[in-house]
Amino acid sequence: xxxxxxxxxxNEPKKDLQEGDAFGHIYYARALYEILEKTKITKSYAIGLxxxxxxGKTSIIxxxxxxxxxxKDKKExxxxxxxxLKLDAWExxxxxxxxxxxxxxxxxxxxxxxxxxxxxxKRIIETKEAPKHDCEWYKKLSIQIxxxxxxxAIFFFLLRNVxxxxxxxxxxYSALLxxxxxxxxxxxxxxxxxxxxxxxxxxxxxxxxxxxxxxIFKLLIQKKAGISKENDRLIIVLDNLDRLKEETVIQVLxxxxxxxxxxxxxxxxxxxxxxxxxxxxxxxSGTDSSKRMTESQANDYLRKFFQSTLIIRTLLxxxxxxxxxxxxxxxxxxDLPIYEYRKGEEDKEKKDKEIRMQNxxxxxxxxxxxxxxxxxxxxxxxxxxxxxxxxxxxxGKENKQLxxxxxxxLGFLVKVNVIEEEWPEFYSLIVEYPDILRQLYNYFITExxxxxxxxxxxxxxxxxxxxxxxxxxxxxDFLMQTNTVYTDYVSDFLLFKQKPTILSIANxxxxxxxxxxxxxxxxxxx
Numbered sequence: 001x002x003x004x005x006x007x008x009x010x011n012e013p014k015k016d017l018q019e020g021d022a023f024g025h026i027y028y029a030r031a032l033y034e035i036l037e038k039t040k041i042t043k044s045y046a047i048g049l050x051x052x053x054x055x056g057k058t059s060i061i062x063x064x065x066x067x068x069x070x071x072k073d074k075k076e077x078x079x080x081x082x083x084x085l086k087l088d089a090w091e092x093x094x095x096x097x098x099x100x101x102x103x104x105x106x107x108x109x110x111x112x113x114x115x116x117x118x119x120x121x122k123r124i125i126e127t128k129e130a131p132k133h134d135c136e137w138y139k140k141l142s143i144q145i146x147x148x149x150x151x152x153a154i155f156f157f158l159l160r161n162v163x164x165x166x167x168x169x170x171x172x173y174s175a176l177l178x179x180x181x182x183x184x185x186x187x188x189x190x191x192x193x194x195x196x197x198x199x200x201x202x203x204x205x206x207x208x209x210x211x212x213x214x215x216i217f218k219l220l221i222q223k224k225a226g227i228s229k230e231n232d233r234l235i236i237v238l239d240n241l242d243r244l245k246e247e248t249v250i251q252v253l254x255x256x257x258x259x260x261x262x263x264x265x266x267x268x269x270x271x272x273x274x275x276x277x278x279x280x281x282x283x284x285s286g287t288d289s290s291k292r293m294t295e296s297q298a299n300d301y302l303r304k305f306f307q308s309t310l311i312i313r314t315l316l317x318x319x320x321x322x323x324x325x326x327x328x329x330x331x332x333x334x335d336l337p338i339y340e341y342r343k344g345e346e347d348k349e350k351k352d353k354e355i356r357m358q359n360x361x362x363x364x365x366x367x368x369x370x371x372x373x374x375x376x377x378x379x380x381x382x383x384x385x386x387x388x389x390x391x392x393x394x395x396g397k398e399n400k401q402l403x404x405x406x407x408x409x410l411g412f413l414v415k416v417n418v419i420e421e422e423w424p425e426f427y428s429l430i431v432e433y434p435d436i437l438r439q440l441y442n443y444f445i446t447e448x449x450x451x452x453x454x455x456x457x458x459x460x461x462x463x464x465x466x467x468x469x470x471x472x473x474x475x476x477d478f479l480m481q482t483n484t485v486y487t488d489y490v491s492d493f494l495l496f497k498q499k500p501t502i503l504s505i506a507n508x509x510x511x512x513x514x515x516x517x518x519x520x521x522x523x524x525x526x
Contacts, residue, residue, distance in 0.1 A: 005332035007386040011379045013058035016066055022323045023315055023375070025056045029063035035308060036235070036266065037079045044261040046305060050273040051312030053242045054376030057270035060312075061086065061237050064268075068235075080233040083225060089252060090240040097252055098213045098259060099205070102220065109224035118216055119207050214259040227264050234265050241271040246279030253305040273311070276302055315373050323375055324367050327382050333389045334360045338407045355408050362411025362485045369481045370418040385414050388496075395496050405492045411485040416493045418478070423470040434490040444483040 017026040032047070039045060051057050068082050085108055092100045099119055106115030207213060221227045227234045238256075241249050249271060256267050277298040293301075303309075328334065339352050363385065371377040389410070396403025406413060420427045430436050467475070487493065 005330055005335060007332055007390070008383050009327060009330060009379050011376060011383065013056070013062055015062045017059060017063045022326065023056060023319055025060050025312075026063055028060045028310060028312060029067060031310060032060070032064050032268065033067045035310070036082070036233070039266075039308075041307070042263055044256075044263065044265050044267070045307050046256055046267045046269060048273065048306040048309040049268060049270040049312070050309060051270070052272055052274070052373060054374040055312050055315070056375060057242075057312065058239055061239060061268065061270060080231045081229065082233050082235055083227065084235040084237065086237045086239055088240050089238045090243045092244075092248075092252075096205075097248070097255055098210075099207075101255070101260075102213065102216055105217075105220050106224075109220060111220075111224055115216065115220070119205060121206050210259045214262075217260060218262055221262055221265065232264055235268065236260075236265060237268045237270070239270055241269060242275070246276060247283065249276060250279070250283070257305055269306070273302065273309075315375075317368075317372075320371075320373065320375070320378075321364075321368060324364050324378055327378055328360055328364055331382060331386060333386055333410070338404060359408075359410040362409075363414050366411055366414045366418060366482050366485055369478055370422065381414060381417060384417050385410065388413060388417070392496060399497070402492055402497065405487070405489045406496070409485075409487050409493075412487045413493055415482055415485050419475075422478075423467070423475045426467045426470050426475055429467060430490070431494050434494060437486070437490050438488070440479055441483055441486050444480055 014020065017029065028049075032049070035047060049057055049060065065084055065086065068078075068084055071078050072082075085105070087101070087104055091104070102115055102119065103112055106112035207216065221234060225234055226232070238252060241252065244252070253269070256269070260267070277295060280298045280301050281293045281295070334356050336356075337349075337352050338355055339348055367378050367381060371381065389407070392403060392406045392413075396407075416427075419430070
């Protein structure tokens with residue numbers, strides 16, 4: 001067994017592509033570096049790095065950062081003196097972008113408080129209503145008042161009925177006075193709280209207009225970042241734009257085009273251009289379908305935000321296949337035995353190895369079909385497979401047959417995981433009706449595709465509408481292409497446990513297999 005193999009894989013963007021680059025991302029980083037070097041424009045400059053979510057845009061930016069730093073460390077000639085700032089746009093998703101952006105820059109230049117004071121003023125306001133307290137607070141106050149009254153009653157009783165003072169009486173008086181002092185302090189604070197009005201601090205934005213934001217940004221660039229010489233360049237990368245809502249991304253791009261338009265600033269904006277174009281079409285077209293914006297017009301609209309663009313080309317199927325193989329080769333779960341066999345049981349051990357190899361091939365097939373062009377999703381599903389594998393191992397301590405059923409068909413386990421994430425409506429239906437997958441399997445192998453919707457309509461009745469969109473948006477193709485990845489024990493993979501009725505039948509799975517193959521003698525004997 002390879003000790004370098006693991007259960008879970010790192011899904012973070014790579015910081016150095018020289019350590020491994022399955023898709024040639026290093027060439028995009030070098031191209032970006034050349035764009036920076038050869039751009040002689042001193043005005044604000046925006047570069048769009050376009051590619052789908054998960055394709056590796058952040059890895060390219062990390063490599064660009066490394067190239068710039070490497071050039072400085074080696075004291076190689078560079079056209080400009082670069083300062084690069086990588087900001088996470090995801091942090092601004094629910095905030096005022098302009099304000100949070102300036103505060104983030106202030107944090108990087110160790111002047112956040114100064115910038116915050118320019119953006120926001122504080123006022124102390126006294127509320128008109130006295131503070132409100134719950135019943136528990138008044139109950140405690142009543143107890144303290146009672147203790148306070150009882151103390152004085154005891155004190156005056158002792159004072160009237162005790163003659164000359166003795167040592168013991170002096171100690172008693174001292175203890176009572178100490179107790180009184182502590183009780184009186186608490187009592188005094190609560191009484192004070194009862195009649196004191198609360199005050200609140202209200203924050204008000206003093207900077208609201210674009211020109212005001214622009215002046216503060218200019219101050220940050222020139223005075224704090226030190227971008228003042230002719231060959232100085234500040235590179236600002238706004239990463240994770242993909243994770244924002246499309247309308248927020250448009251706002252960010254608009255801000256870059258307006259108040260952030262400062263000399264010697266270069267913006268690199270990684271984003272999914274196709275997603276942005278679709279949002280622009282919907283946003284600009286409105287409800288009138290006759291005035292719908294074309295994709296060409298959306299392209300023109302988006303192009304106004306950028307002086308230069310670099311598009312990450314569609315990944316080759318062969319590259320995705322190689323990457324998938326590389327990922328699966330790192331997982332230890334394909335090396336772990338499925339069956340418990342003793343030394344010398346060569347046939348069982350050989351069968352175990354064959355099943356593990358089949359597992360790996362079927363998992364690869366499902367991943368290639370489901371995740372055609374997104375490397376990050378391949379790693380995510382591989383990690384989810386490992387997590388479920390460990391869960392099944394724990395479950396299998398009480399039910400060996402369940403363990404063998406699932407671990408002998410990891411491809412189907414991944415298939416179920418994909419359906420759960422990509423087509424949740426269909427997944428909820430197969431949890432309720434597991435035999436749907438068996439019927440679909442039979443229809444697909446007969447290549448009688450025309451009857452499949454009829455089958456689902458008949459089986460699901462009024463629930464067919466729930467999965468109609470999913471069926472037309474990739475679900476049908478996925479089920480067809482992965483039809484060979486199948487099991488008769490669908491419920492095991494959905495629930496990770498078996499129903500009591502199944503557990504109550506001795507040799508249930510033998511009975512189940514015999515019934516499916518119509519071996520009546522075996523069925524009757526069980």
